[in-house]
Amino acid sequence: MTSSNRSQAVGVQRSYEIRTYGCQMNVHDSERLSGLLEDAGYVRAPAGADGDADVVVFNTCAVRENADNKLYGNLGRLAPMKTKRPGMQIAVGGCLAQKDRDTIVTKAPWVDVVFGTHNIGKLPVLLERARVQEEAQVEIAESLEAFPSTLPTRRESAYAAWVSISVGCNNTCTFCIVPALRGKEKDRRPGDILAEIEALVSEGVSEITLLGQNVNAYGSDIGDREAFSKLLRACGRIEGLERVRFTSPHPRDFTDDVIAAMAETPNVMPQLHMPLQSGSDPILKAMRRSYRQERFLGIIEKVREAIPHAAISTDIIVGFPGETEEDFEQTMHAVREARFANAFTFQYSKRPGTPAATMDGQIPKQVVQARYERLVALQEEISWNENKKQVGRTLDVMVAEGEGRKDGATHRLSGRAPDNRLVHFTKPGAEVRPGDVVTVDITYAAPHHLLAEGPVASVRRTRAGDAWQKRQDARAAKPVGVMLGLPQIGAPAPLPVVAAPGCGLG
Numbered sequence: 001m002t003s004s005n006r007s008q009a010v011g012v013q014r015s016y017e018i019r020t021y022g023c024q025m026n027v028h029d030s031e032r033l034s035g036l037l038e039d040a041g042y043v044r045a046p047a048g049a050d051g052d053a054d055v056v057v058f059n060t061c062a063v064r065e066n067a068d069n070k071l072y073g074n075l076g077r078l079a080p081m082k083t084k085r086p087g088m089q090i091a092v093g094g095c096l097a098q099k100d101r102d103t104i105v106t107k108a109p110w111v112d113v114v115f116g117t118h119n120i121g122k123l124p125v126l127l128e129r130a131r132v133q134e135e136a137q138v139e140i141a142e143s144l145e146a147f148p149s150t151l152p153t154r155r156e157s158a159y160a161a162w163v164s165i166s167v168g169c170n171n172t173c174t175f176c177i178v179p180a181l182r183g184k185e186k187d188r189r190p191g192d193i194l195a196e197i198e199a200l201v202s203e204g205v206s207e208i209t210l211l212g213q214n215v216n217a218y219g220s221d222i223g224d225r226e227a228f229s230k231l232l233r234a235c236g237r238i239e240g241l242e243r244v245r246f247t248s249p250h251p252r253d254f255t256d257d258v259i260a261a262m263a264e265t266p267n268v269m270p271q272l273h274m275p276l277q278s279g280s281d282p283i284l285k286a287m288r289r290s291y292r293q294e295r296f297l298g299i300i301e302k303v304r305e306a307i308p309h310a311a312i313s314t315d316i317i318v319g320f321p322g323e324t325e326e327d328f329e330q331t332m333h334a335v336r337e338a339r340f341a342n343a344f345t346f347q348y349s350k351r352p353g354t355p356a357a358t359m360d361g362q363i364p365k366q367v368v369q370a371r372y373e374r375l376v377a378l379q380e381e382i383s384w385n386e387n388k389k390q391v392g393r394t395l396d397v398m399v400a401e402g403e404g405r406k407d408g409a410t411h412r413l414s415g416r417a418p419d420n421r422l423v424h425f426t427k428p429g430a431e432v433r434p435g436d437v438v439t440v441d442i443t444y445a446a447p448h449h450l451l452a453e454g455p456v457a458s459v460r461r462t463r464a465g466d467a468w469q470k471r472q473d474a475r476a477a478k479p480v481g482v483m484l485g486l487p488q489i490g491a492p493a494p495l496p497v498v499a500a501p502g503c504g505l506g
Contacts, residue, residue, distance in 0.1 A: 014087075015045040017053040019074070022061025024211055024247060025182075026094055028162040029120055030059045033093070034154035040124035044154075051078050055089045055127060060096035062177055062351070067096055075108040082110050089113065089127055093120060098140060098181040099353070105136045116140035117182055157401070158471045159435030159464035160207040160243075161200050165193050165231065169213040170220065171250065173277075174288050174355040175317065175348065182213060187221035194234055197241065204467020206435060207243035207398065208235070216249035216258055228253075229261035236265035240463065242437075243398065244268045245420065248275060248315075251291040254299050263306040270307045271420045274299070275315035279334030280327035283320050286359070293334050300338050311341040311386075311419035318375055319348040319368030322361035328371050335378055341386050341421070342448070343379045347372050380447050387445035390421065394441050394457065397423045401434040401468070413438075417450070425452035428459055435464030 016037045020030040034044065037055070045053035056078060061067055075090065082088045091113035092104050098116040105111055112130040115122055118141035126137040155161055168183040169176075197208055210231070212218060219227025235244045244267050249258075251274060262268050274296075278284050281292045303310055316331060335343070347368050350357045397415040404414030404424050412424045413432060425440045432438060437460040440452035 013043045014041070014054040015049070016042045016055040016057065017045045017049045017051065018057045018059060020059045021067070021070070022059075022063060022095065024162060024209070025164075025167075025213065026059050026061060027156075028164060028211060029094070029117075031153050031155055031162070033057055033059065033120060033123060036121065036124055038154055051081050054085075054087060055091065057091045057093065057123070060092060060094035062095035062099050062181060063349070066349075068100070071096055071104075072107055075111065079108070079110050087131075089130065091115065091123060091127065093117075093123065095178065095181040099177065101140050102138055105138060109136070112136055114138040114140070118142070155205075157205075157434075158468040159205060159398075159462075160209070161205045162211045163193060163196055163200070163208050164188070164211045165215065165218050166212040166221070170217065171214060172288050174286065174359070175320065175351070177351045177354050178213060180353060185212075185214065185217060185221050187218055187227075189222070190227065190231055190234065193231065194238070197235065197238055201238060201240045204435070204463045204470070206241065206462060206464035207245070208241065210235075210244070210246035212246075212248075214248070214250045214253065215246050216253045216255075225255075226257050229255075229257040232258070232261040232268050233265055236267055241267055242462075242464075243418070245271060247273050249273070250275070251289075251296050251299055256302070259299075259302055259306050262303075269418050269420065270310040271312075271418070272303055272310055273313045273315075276331075276334060276338070277315060277317050278320060278323070278327070279331035280323070281330070283323055283327050286322055287317075287320060287356075293330065297334065297337050309419060311421060312338065313342045313344070314338070314340050315344045315346065316375065317346050317348050318372045319363040321348070321356055321359035321363065323348075323363055323371075328375075332375065332378060335375070335382065339382055339386060340379065341419070342383050343375075345372060345375055345379065384445065384447040387421070387447065387450060389445075390417075390442045390450055391445050392442065394439060395423065395452075397425060397438050397440055397452075399432055399434050399436050399438060399465075422449040423452060424449055425456060426454065428456040430459045432456075432459055433461075433465035434468045435466075436460060436462050 018030050018033055020026050038044070042055065058071060058074065060071055071092070078090055082090065089112040090110065092111055093115045095117060097104060097114050101114065104114050113123065113126040113136070115126055119139060122139055126139055130137045166185050166187045168185040169179040170185045171179060200208060216228045218231065219225055232244065235241060254274065276296055277287060277289055279293050284292055300312060303312065318328070348363070350362070395417045397417055399413055399415040403422060404412060407414055407424070410424070411427050413427050414422060414424050415438070417423050423440065423442070425438060428438065439457040441454055441457065442450050443453045444451040
């Protein structure tokens with residue numbers, strides 16, 4: 001028995017903290033990392049632990065230029081804590097780990113484990129090996145070992161869940177490093193996806209978000225071009241599943257059968273996040289985006305014809321190499337025409353290893369900043385005007401946990417409308433739990449949220465609310481210091497398995 005296992009055997013629990021950066025794929029991967037660690041006998045450190053844990057895991061992103069600096073800065077701050085805390089371990093995983101590999105241990109030799117995007121299931125084993133051998137373990141798989149949804153998962157929400165339908169991406173966008181780090185697209189079998197969703201619903205989940213790097217390309221790996229629309233319709237037949245969302249689709253693969261499935265499947269929500277990236281045809285070509293402005297706006301028009309109340313959001317990159325003032329004005333024109341409910345706007349960030357990083361025509365920072373500010377101002381105006389159209393509507397709002405930072409001071413609760421708009425509403429006299437649904441009348445609109453200041457028209461208690469309450473009761477009743485058992489080495493037993501865009505790169 002190792003010294004670590006002996007300490008576990010006498011009842012000393014090892015705590016863990018996970019710090020997550022980047023897209024929803026990373027958020028969901030962190031749920032799996034939590035599940036793996038808890039399955040191996042670790043306990044989650046209290047909120048706000050800030051490194052005061054036995055194991056600190058960084059689940060990294062490599063999309064932004066400053067990702068490296070942020071990681072090494074955070075690692076540097078943990079170095080003195082590790083010196084003072086015998087047995088503390090630090091692990092680095094995710095896209096940046098896949099990219100930098102041995103460099104991380106060279107720059108931060110106090111790191112114990114480095115693992116990649118394809119082998120997150122090895123984390124408990126690597127931590128144990130590093131502890132026994134007293135040296136850093138670096139293990140980066142070059143391809144997917146097993147679809148990650150077979151791993152234990154500690155879901156952050158009792159009422160809403162991510163469900164991965166694919167991993168990887170077959171696109172070659174010149175600004176994006178993700179395909180090189182996540183690999184080619186691999187699709188799950190439809191039956192496995194639906195079985196996972198049914199299992200989640202049986203546990204009380206009422207909202208799921210289908211997740212993929214390029215979610216509507218689903219089917220390319222299994223040879224069915226209509227697989228994604230068929231999957232949406234199949235979700236509509238799952239009893240108890242109230243809300244279905246998905247992110248992030250690609251305009252190239254956004255076909256009429258998907259629009260029809262969205263419009264005709266009642267539990268598929270009237271919401272669409274579809275990245276534009278640029279409104280300029282020359283820049284789209286330089287980005288290797290396979291659509292042009294006319295095609296993109298045509299999709300928006302078709303969606304609005306089929307789903308009049310759909311809220312459409314997007315991603316936009318400002319300052320891509322070679323972008324002229326005319327190119328930028330074409331982006332502004334596309335934004336005016338599309339009238340997005342909101343947009344995630346990014347200043348172009350050079351990433352080593354991408355074709356765009358070495359392109360001619362890199363734009364000066366001050367020019368990019370000025371364009372970015374103009375775009376943000378325009379989108380703020382449009383978002384506010386689009387939200388004002390919601391005033392007077394009666395909406396069913398699913399109560400959310402942690403969405404309203406000022407709820408305590410304002411005596412309100414918060415939740416999401418079917419189109420995913422954030423709604424703050426007056427706290428009713430009846431008990432309302434996250435996952436329950438309230439019916440409210442919208443009285444005021446701000447650029448990024450809606451208010452329902454009058455009385456709540458009705459409260460519907462749901463199985464999702466019951467699931468949330470059951471989780472709270474279990475946490476309250478859990479004794480302090482209970483022994484969770486020895487770490488389990490080897491492959492874990494399979495288990496059945498809101499929102500910003502995936503990497504901003506779809």
